[in-house]
Amino acid sequence: MAPVLEPYFKQVDSMADSFIDRLRKAVAIPSISADAAHRPAVVKMADFLENELTTLGAHVERRYLGEQHPGLDLPPVLLGRYGDDPKKRSILVYGHYDVQPALKEDGWATDPFTLHVDEKDRMFGRGSTDDKGPVLGWINAIEAHKKAGIEFPVNLLMCFEGMEESGSEGLDNLIKQEAQVFFKDVDAVCISDNYWLGAEKPCLTYGLRGVSYFGIEVSGPGQDLHSGVYGGTVTEPMTDLINVMSTLVNNKGRILIPGIYDQVAPVTPEEEALYADIAFTMQDLYDGIGSKTAIFDDTKSTLMARWRNPSLSLHGVEGAFSAEGAKTVIPAKVIGKFSIRTVPDMDPEKVEKLVQQHVEWEFAKLNSNNTFKFHPLHAGKWWVSSPKHWNFTAAAKAVEQVWGVKPDMTREGGSIPVTLTFEQQTGKNVLLLPMGSSTDAAHSINEKLDKKNYIQGTKMLGAYLHFVAEEPITE
Numbered sequence: 299m300a301p302v303l304e305p306y307f308k309q310v311d312s313m314a315d316s317f318i319d320r321l322r323k324a325v326a327i328p329s330i331s332a333d334a335a336h337r338p339a340v341v342k343m344a345d346f347l348e349n350e351l352t353t354l355g356a357h358v359e360r361r362y363l364g365e366q367h368p369g370l371d372l373p374p375v376l377l378g379r380y381g382d383d384p385k386k387r388s389i390l391v392y393g394h395y396d397v398q399p400a401l402k403e404d405g406w407a408t409d410p411f412t413l414h415v416d417e418k419d420r421m422f423g424r425g426s427t428d429d430k431g432p433v434l435g436w437i438n439a440i441e442a443h444k445k446a447g448i449e450f451p452v453n454l455l456m457c458f459e460g461m462e463e464s465g466s467e468g469l470d471n472l473i474k475q476e477a478q479v480f481f482k483d484v485d486a487v488c489i490s491d492n493y494w495l496g497a498e499k500p501c502l503t504y505g506l507r508g509v510s511y512f513g514i515e516v517s518g519p520g521q522d523l524h525s526g527v528y529g530g531t532v533t534e535p536m537t538d539l540i541n542v543m544s545t546l547v548n549n550k551g552r553i554l555i556p557g558i559y560d561q562v563a564p565v566t567p568e569e570e571a572l573y574a575d576i577a578f579t580m581q582d583l584y585d586g587i588g589s590k591t592a593i594f595d596d597t598k599s600t601l602m603a604r605w606r607n608p609s610l611s612l613h614g615v616e617g618a619f620s621a622e623g624a625k626t627v628i629p630a631k632v633i634g635k636f637s638i639r640t641v642p643d644m645d646p647e648k649v650e651k652l653v654q655q656h657v658e659w660e661f662a663k664l665n666s667n668n669t670f671k672f673h674p675l676h677a678g679k680w681w682v683s684s685p686k687h688w689n690f691t692a693a694a695k696a697v698e699q700v701w702g703v704k705p706d707m708t709r710e711g712g713s714i715p716v717t718l719t720f721e722q723q724t725g726k727n728v729l730l731l732p733m734g735s736s737t738d739a740a741h742s743i744n745e746k747l748d749k750k751n752y753i754q755g756t757k758m759l760g761a762y763l764h765f766v767a768e769e770p771i772t773e
């Protein structure tokens with residue numbers, strides 16, 4: 299082991315309880331970006347991070363991105379710097395401090411905003427793995443170095459945002475503005491915001507799918523109606539909406555919108571060969587989804603469906619009755635929400651046009667007297683890079699040092715909208731270095747991060763900074 303890593307690892311172990319306490323405080327702040335009513339909590343989470351960082355001696359600047367819509371400010375982006383030594387490399391890390399919505403009634407076993415550590419050392423709470431645990435991992439790494447009196451190996455630049463789960467609105471522009479200012483000395487970029495393929499084997503990630511998110515609105519009656527009094531006499535918005543939504547995708551995952559697959563890059567023999575060597579079993583998938591209701595029964599088709607093929611998911615219907623019991627209502631206005639995960643070489647603008655044409659055509663076919671509106675909500679591009687870069691080599695060494703195995707090289711089915719922007723604007727390599735595992739249930743009920751992944755993950759992030767400081771620059 300590199301001599302300096304041993305005391306660092308010891309220090310991290312000795313501080314495990316206080317790191318968990320830091321995560322407990324962060325999880326307690328319900329920083330849900332999708333819900334305007336929670337915006338003060340998102341800002342509170344920015345305050346919390348700023349305070350943790352400045353207490354450790356980091357320099358932090360808050361950047362304001364303007365309004366999301368009239369009367370609602372976007373949360374601040376935190377730009378941080380720890381160390382300013384021209385002789386050291388500068389590594390930019392990105393993470394997000396907002397979370398997905400969560401309600402106990404959704405089916406959580408415990409309160410989503412109270413960190414609950416069970417007998418298996420699983421730490422349950424919204425944001426534990428996505429992405430508060432990893433963001434705090436960087437802060438923990440700074441603190442452990444400081445406490446152990448170990449010289450920090452790099453200048454650490456940080457970009458933490460509060461809108462990732464809602465399309466990273468405004469951040470692309472900020473990155474463009476800061477590319478030659480705050481980020482001008484960056485040598486490489488690292489993002490810890492995705493997950494291992496299974497529960498045991500770490501990975502490094504070199505690709506993400508994009509996401510294009512849509513709403514389709516159908517309205518008619520002036521207010522919600524009694525279905526006994528008006529059922530059969532009124533054109534029901536929900537019926538129209540379900541008709542249109544049922545034309546988007548079939549239950550084998552095939553997208554039914556004409557033209558969508560025309561843009562998908564063909565599989566090359568080199569890519570085909572990659573799937574054989576990935577440590578991934580169907581049981582890993584079943585563990586992740588909590589059932590055996592998979593579309594495919596082999597790992598290659600499953601990985602291709604997750605990494606390199608588009609998918610369309612139906613997420614929900616705003617305005618629909620969804621509570622327990624049997625309310626006999628005809629909703630007056632409903633908005634169906636769905637998104638398409640996009641892959642090379644799909645162009646978000648073309649995707650949007652195809653979707654709009656399709657849903658408007660399908661609605662027109664219904665000959666309805668209701669009103670139909672199409673809302674493109676947000677779009678983020680896919681990203682694929684090469685893992686043959688010193689940034690990845692350094693991360694692989696860190697993984698091996700901490701976990702004792704060589705990482706798999708993976709792609710990710712999820713999306714981190716600004717990854718491509720960082721790559722294009724800084725002109726530097728971007729690496730995804732996940733902390734959590736496939737069983738963490740990000741975005742789902744009972745999201746968790748294993749204590750082991752958090753503490754070993756903190757070691758891994760710190761070790762990565764040591765290796766990346768030393769790795770010879772080859773491109």
Ligand SMILES: C[C@H](N)C(=O)N[C@@H](Cc1c[nH]cn1)C(=O)O
Binds near residue numbers: 428429464511
């Ligand atoms: C992979 C990352 N942790 C994540 O969860 N990203 C989100 C981003 C997003 C975009 N629109 C809404 N959320 C995701 O992939 O869903």
Ligand SMILES: [Zn+2]
Binds near residue numbers: 398428463740741
């Ligand atoms: Zn997420």
Ligand SMILES: [Zn+2]
Binds near residue numbers: 394428429462491492
């Ligand atoms: Zn995330």
